Amino acid sequence: MRISVIGCGHLGAPHAAAMADLGHDVIGVELDPDMCRTLRSGHSPFYEKGLDALLATHVPSGRLRFTTDLAEAAAFADLHFIAVGTPLDADGQGYDMGQVIGAVRSLAPLLTRPCTVVGKSTVTVGTVARLERILAEQAVAGVDLVWNPEFLREGHAVEDTLYPDRIVAGLSSAEAQKAIEAVYAPILARGDAELIVTDPATAEVLKSAANSFLATKISFINAMAEVCALSGADVKAVAHGIGIDHRIGHAGMRPGIGYGGGCLPKDVRAFAHRMGEIGATGAATLLQAVEGVNHGRVDAAVTLVEEAFGGPLAGARIAFLGAAFKAGTSDIRNSPALALAGRLRAEGARPVVFDPEAVHSARRAHPEHAYADTLEEALAGADVTVIATEWPQFSEDAGLPATAARTVAARQLVDIRTVVDPLDWTVAGWTVRQLGRPVRRPQA
Numbered sequence: 001m002r003i004s005v006i007g008c009g010h011l012g013a014p015h016a017a018a019m020a021d022l023g024h025d026v027i028g029v030e031l032d033p034d035m036c037r038t039l040r041s042g043h044s045p046f047y048e049k050g051l052d053a054l055l056a057t058h059v060p061s062g063r064l065r066f067t068t069d070l071a072e073a074a075a076f077a078d079l080h081f082i083a084v085g086t087p088l089d090a091d092g093q094g095y096d097m098g099q100v101i102g103a104v105r106s107l108a109p110l111l112t113r114p115c116t117v118v119g120k121s122t123v124t125v126g127t128v129a130r131l132e133r134i135l136a137e138q139a140v141a142g143v144d145l146v147w148n149p150e151f152l153r154e155g156h157a158v159e160d161t162l163y164p165d166r167i168v169a170g171l172s173s174a175e176a177q178k179a180i181e182a183v184y185a186p187i188l189a190r191g192d193a194e195l196i197v198t199d200p201a202t203a204e205v206l207k208s209a210a211n212s213f214l215a216t217k218i219s220f221i222n223a224m225a226e227v228c229a230l231s232g233a234d235v236k237a238v239a240h241g242i243g244i245d246h247r248i249g250h251a252g253m254r255p256g257i258g259y260g261g262g263c264l265p266k267d268v269r270a271f272a273h274r275m276g277e278i279g280a281t282g283a284a285t286l287l288q289a290v291e292g293v294n295h296g297r298v299d300a301a302v303t304l305v306e307e308a309f310g311g312p313l314a315g316a317r318i319a320f321l322g323a324a325f326k327a328g329t330s331d332i333r334n335s336p337a338l339a340l341a342g343r344l345r346a347e348g349a350r351p352v353v354f355d356p357e358a359v360h361s362a363r364r365a366h367p368e369h370a371y372a373d374t375l376e377e378a379l380a381g382a383d384v385t386v387i388a389t390e391w392p393q394f395s396e397d398a399g400l401p402a403t404a405a406r407t408v409a410a411r412q413l414v415d416i417r418t419v420v421d422p423l424d425w426t427v428a429g430w431t432v433r434q435l436g437r438p439v440r441r442p443q444a
């Protein structure tokens, strides 16, 4: 099929590349000229595993191209994916729907033949109905609108787009269903992804509910970490023990500094706000509590760093390992790691930030921090080492307990992602602190 992907950020660029990999002819539209230029050269503007390889294959072959010109995409494609951003609005409550509304308003007058518009952005419940009115006002005929929310995990965007566990399509016509079945035909033919065909409102709620549930699970185990910290219990053992029950499960049960990134924080906030607006007070209250637990995690992490330093942090040199909101991406949007680095600075500490992929984006967005270009540089002379993003380079498997021990000033580790095995560190002389777990001291 000839398709377009409008908005080529963290969702849209992997989606465009994956659609080309499925065999479609794809045009990506990206308003940001720098990003468009980078994509056009066959490179990704951000780190996402597998994306560079797909771009390097499909851009030179001509199957995938990028433009800033929406008219070119309208003339070319029979199916248009909308993958523009939905950040929070100026009040920080609901979504700013400007990019979605703007994209559809600009596209509508350019559509001169029957086609399908497929929304992938995460939107406020009621958006499809609003967009249908816009298309009707502009007297656009023969356009089917589908809401097809995306469930990919950043850091696995390419893999999750090519091998999704489900495809949700909120639609209201047989033609729209045919278009969705055609664009995803190679995936559906494998039989391992469930196609859920529903009405648009259900598709909108389903996506918000999915992210809200993930956030709830994370906040639940982090609330248990708070309980464990106050009762001398070990939250990791609690998570393991409760997760054996298949109704609970182990996925998403790793305690730590909480959720961040370009999706969960805004999606939970906007969904809670909307639930309040429509009078779903139970859902709104639940999600507000989820957010409250999440916000409290940075304070809990600051306390651990203070304990590791042995008092107020003025002058403390911190090896701060991680800036991305999670491993596998260079995305620093709402990064809990950088929120903690900011708090440590405010307390007078000197964090030196190193991240294998996100150091450039972090440097641009947060020039106030000191950055290291290598792990060794970050560790040299540190009073406290903080693992703030769960990159494999920071684990005992990479031999870090022994190598880092030679260069830090004090063997004090704070692991706010609960990723290390304390035993491997304590035998190398480290004291290890993790949220909701007893302190582990060096082995004699």
Ligand SMILES: NC(=O)c1ccc[n+]([C@@H]2O[C@H](COP(=O)([O-])OP(=O)(O)OC[C@H]3O[C@@H](n4cnc5c(N)ncnc54)[C@H](O)[C@@H]3O)[C@@H](O)[C@H]2O)c1
Pocket (backbone or CB within 6 Å): 006, 007, 008, 009, 010, 011, 012, 029, 030, 031, 032, 035, 083, 084, 085, 086, 099, 102, 103, 106, 120, 121, 122, 123, 150, 151, 152, 153, 154, 157, 262, 263
């Ligand atoms: N990032 C993810 O992993 C992910 C996963 C699932 C859903 N989503 C949802 O997908 C949407 C996009 O998220 P993102 O993380 O890719 O955001 P993003 O900010 O990284 O990308 C959006 C891009 O759209 C571009 N854009 C805006 N208006 C445009 C227009 N009219 N024409 C062409 N380009 C335009 C922007 O320049 C930007 O590069 C959001 O609603 C998000 O909630 C994201």
